Amino acid sequence: MRWLSDKTVRHLKRVAEWPDLGETKYRPLKELGRGGMSTVYLAEDTVLGRKVALKVVSTAAARPEIVERMRAEARVIARLEHPGIVPVHDAGMLPDGRVFYAMKRVDGKRLDELARAMALPERLRVFQRICEAVAFAHAHGVVHRDLKPENVMIGPFGEVLVMDWGVAKVLADGAGESSVSPTWAPSSSSTAAGTIVGTLAYMAPEQAEGSTDRVGTPADIYALGAILYFLLARRAPFDAEAAERRARGEARLAPAPPRRIDPDVPRPLEAIVLRAMAAEPHERYAAASDVAAEVARFLDGERVVSHREGLFERAERYFSRYRTPILLVLAYLVARTILFFFARG
Amino acid sequence: MSKPLLGLLLGGVLGIFDGLTAYFTPEARNQLVGIVIGSTFKGLVAGLSIGFFARKVSSLPLGVLFGLAVGLVLAWVVAAMPDPNGKHYYFEIMLPGALVGAIVGYATQKYRAQRTATS
Numbered sequence: 475m476r477w478l479s480d481k482t483v484r485h486l487k488r489v490a491e492w493p494d495l496g497e498t499k500y501r502p503l504k505e506l507g508r509g510g511m512s513t514v515y516l517a518e519d520t521v522l523g524r525k526v527a528l529k530v531v532s533t534a535a536a537r538p539e540i541v542e543r544m545r546a547e548a549r550v551i552a553r554l555e556h557p558g559i560v561p562v563h564d565a566g567m568l569p570d571g572r573v574f575y576a577m578k579r580v581d582g583k584r585l586d587e588l589a590r591a592m593a594l595p596e597r598l599r600v601f602q603r604i605c606e607a608v609a610f611a612h613a614h615g616v617v618h619r620d621l622k623p624e625n626v627m628i629g630p631f632g633e634v635l636v637m638d639w640g641v642a643k644v645l646a647d648g649a650g651e652s653s654v655s656p657t658w659a660p661s662s663s664s665t666a667a668g669t670i671v672g673t674l675a676y677m678a679p680e681q682a683e684g685s686t687d688r689v690g691t692p693a694d695i696y697a698l699g700a701i702l703y704f705l706l707a708r709r710a711p712f713d714a715e716a717a718e719r720r721a722r723g724e725a726r727l728a729p730a731p732p733r734r735i736d737p738d739v740p741r742p743l744e745a746i747v748l749r750a751m752a753a754e755p756h757e758r759y760a761a762a763s764d765v766a767a768e769v770a771r772f773l774d775g776e777r778v779v780s781h782r783e784g785l786f787e788r789a790e791r792y793f794s795r796y797r798t799p800i801l802l803v804l805a806y807l808v809a810r811t812i813l814f815f816f817a818r819g
Numbered sequence: 820m821s822k823p824l825l826g827l828l829l830g831g832v833l834g835i836f837d838g839l840t841a842y843f844t845p846e847a848r849n850q851l852v853g854i855v856i857g858s859t860f861k862g863l864v865a866g867l868s869i870g871f872f873a874r875k876v877s878s879l880p881l882g883v884l885f886g887l888a889v890g891l892v893l894a895w896v897v898a899a900m901p902d903p904n905g906k907h908y909y910f911e912i913m914l915p916g917a918l919v920g921a922i923v924g925y926a927t928q929k930y931r932a933q934r935t936a937t938s
Contacts, residue, residue, distance in 0.1 A: 799922065799925055802922045802925060806922065809915050810840055813910075813914070813915070814843050814844070
């Protein structure tokens with residue numbers, strides 16, 4: 475008797491998993507990606523004649539709670555109609571009972587792949603767009619809980635999309651709360667089974683401690699700070715070892731200041747990162763839009779509220795902001811002075 | 820306030836100050852009033868034309884360059900007129916005049932004119 479090779483087994487699994495979309499308007503084209511509990515396919519909407527991304531629960535994971543989680547995820551994304559959030563077009567069920575939902579197909583690259591090639595102002599403008607999308611979600615009572623550069627896509631025309639709302643939490647008008655998934659994160663690379671949702675390297679301390687009831691919008695503010703950290707230092711705030719330490723009880727471990735990694739990081743931006751990543755939720759920015767506003771101030775050459783600048787630093791900022799008029803007035807005064815002495819001579 | 824109006828006002832004010840600097844040149848002190856009036860008029864004309872340019876062309880480098888050129892040309896016209904002794908002050912008038920034009924050019928380009936809604 476001959477054993478099947480791994481390759482053959484993988485192929486058979488893929489064939490078995492291939493969704494039967496015969497009773498739907500979708501025609502699967504190819505597999506785009508596979509997570510622990512679901513697979514994303516490129517499919518064609520035969521009615522509208524457009525390509526969509528189809529997220530289908532994996533056969534092995536098609537348990538009632540997972541099915542309900544997928545439905546809830548689709549509902550969460552559907553209520554967030556924003557240019558920075560990938561829209562859900564449709565949701566349904568396959569003949570074999572598996573749940574799927576169709577969303578806009580994004581032909582882009584992940585932020586963590588693109589960030590290294592981008593100039594600082596460009597990175598900051600992308601970051602502002604992320605903040606806007608997150609602020610919108612918060613305004614609609616949704617906390618993402620797994621914000622990280624890997625979950626941000628940059629489209630071919632520069633559009634910024636916050637992805638993977640699979641572990642989002644819905645805050646029901648500030649009273650009751652419900653989670654899309656309280657204890658399970660399909661996309662997370664470092665989650666402790668049963669309690670921690672998200673990715674440890676970008677996770678707020680209260681989230682890393684596993685106290686899901688305390689996780690609210692400040693957790694996303696922390697993650698935004700961690701994303702900004704990544705965009706400045708070009709590495710996550712916590713490496714694998716530090717992330718492990720956080721999982722083992724040192725959740726309040728502070729990250730190394732970005733300027734220690736890269737001394738070229740501007741001080742005001744470091745101040746924004748450190749405030750957004752404060753261990754205590756009440757010490758962080760109150761809203762994602764506040765973080766975006768701080769970054770906008772930096773880009774406009776204005777004073778960043780979280781940063782106490784020295785006299786020299788202030789003068790430098792004023793000079794770089796008003797360089798041309800300062801130089802013109804100086805040139806005029808120098809010319810007048812020279813002419814004055816010229817006339818006396 | 821529109822860009823031409825800003826150019827007119829700024830050009831006029833800077834023209835006054837530019838003219839007043841003649842006080843520091845002893846031989847020109849007795850002609851100070853005439854110089855201030857001439858410099859103000861030059862500033863008004865330059866400011867207005869720079870303001871109109873800024874309304875048509877939105878470019879900081881071009882705005883500064885245009886201001887510099889207009890300031891230079893108008894200052895040349897003034898400098899071409901000799902003083903009672905028949906002496907010309909090309910360098911003394913054209914250099915600051917051009918720089919004042921550049922300052923007005925910068926200001927009119929940076930200024931965002933407020934639009935009033937019309938029904």
